[in-house]
Amino acid sequence: MSTDLGTTPTTRTPRLVLAILVVALVATPVLAFPYVMLDRSASRIDVQTDLAWILLVIHVPSAATAMILGALQFVPRIRARRPVHRAIGRTFLGIGTLAFMVTGIPLALSTPDGNITRFGVLVPATLWPVVALIAWRAIRRGDVVRHREWMIRLYAITFFAITTRMLVPLMLLAQVPVMSSWYDGDPQAAVSASIPYGQWLGWIVNLALAEWIIRRTRKTS
Numbered sequence: 166m167s168t169d170l171g172t173t174p175t176t177r178t179p180r181l182v183l184a185i186l187v188v189a190l191v192a193t194p195v196l197a198f199p200y201v202m203l204d205r206s207a208s209r210i211d212v213q214t215d216l217a218w219i220l221l222v223i224h225v226p227s228a229a230t231a232m233i234l235g236a237l238q239f240v241p242r243i244r245a246r247r248p249v250h251r252a253i254g255r256t257f258l259g260i261g262t263l264a265f266m267v268t269g270i271p272l273a274l275s276t277p278d279g280n281i282t283r284f285g286v287l288v289p290a291t292l293w294p295v296v297a298l299i300a301w302r303a304i305r306r307g308d309v310v311r312h313r314e315w316m317i318r319l320y321a322i323t324f325f326a327i328t329t330r331m332l333v334p335l336m337l338l339a340q341v342p343v344m345s346s347w348y349d350g351d352p353q354a355a356v357s358a359s360i361p362y363g364q365w366l367g368w369i370v371n372l373a374l375a376e377w378i379i380r381r382t383r384k385t386s
């Protein structure tokens with residue numbers, strides 16, 4: 166699978182970017198439905214306060230929009246049209262700030278799910294504005310290479326929630342042989358125990374993949 170994330174001057178959209186776009190477009194309606202419909206009872210998590218619900222109603226649709234806009238930036242044909250790239254980039258940064266800093270950080274701090282989950286989401290939520298600022302400052306001083314590299318890292322952080330949701334089922338499959346001894350055969354207990362570690366793995370795996378792509382691109386360009 167081509168993994169240059171559109172960093173070489175080609176008009177072909179890399180297959181990894183297409184795969185990300187397909188996953189993002191399929192996941193968005195599934196994940197965002199309860200929050201767009203304002204149906205609190207349909208939320209998959211235990212929403213404990215009205216404030217947490219309001220934050221989620223803002224967080225989920227804006228995170229989903231940022232995830233799709235960010236992926237579009239790796240499509241070479243879109244990036245080649247500078248005003249379009251700039252407009253999408255500014256919107257991505259604005260919506261992303263709302264999704265990951267303004268709502269993501271308080272949601273992480275107030276999660277009822279314990280410290281492993283809390284820090285597993287607080288780290289990417291805090292990294293997001295820092296990495297966004299580094300990427301933005303790089304392009305302001307005309308350093309296109311650094312801008313591109315930091316944007317790849319930023320997108321890896323942005324996409325972490327989806328990677329988490331793909332990793333947790335794999336973690337559950339890996340635990341099938343020990344399901345009865347570890348969880349008394351209770352699959353729900355296995356899900357609850359695996360999600361917090363999935364949160365950590367989501368952004369760690371994505372950032373490792375981003376670093377691999379960046380280094381590989383440096384070598385070939």
Ligand code: HEM
Pocket residue numbers: 193196197208209210221224225228229232265269270272273274275276277278282286287289290291293322323324325326327
């Ligand atoms: C840096 C990226 C992200 C951070 C830091 C983040 C943070 C959070 C936090 C802290 C919660 C509350 C969890 C809890 O209370 O246990 C949450 C929930 C949620 N987030 Fe995000 N998120 C990110 C990206 C995304 C993306 C890209 C989506 C895609 C749509 C998304 C969709 C959701 C959904 C749907 C929920 C509610 C749980 C559920 O219904 O499954 N998040 N997020």
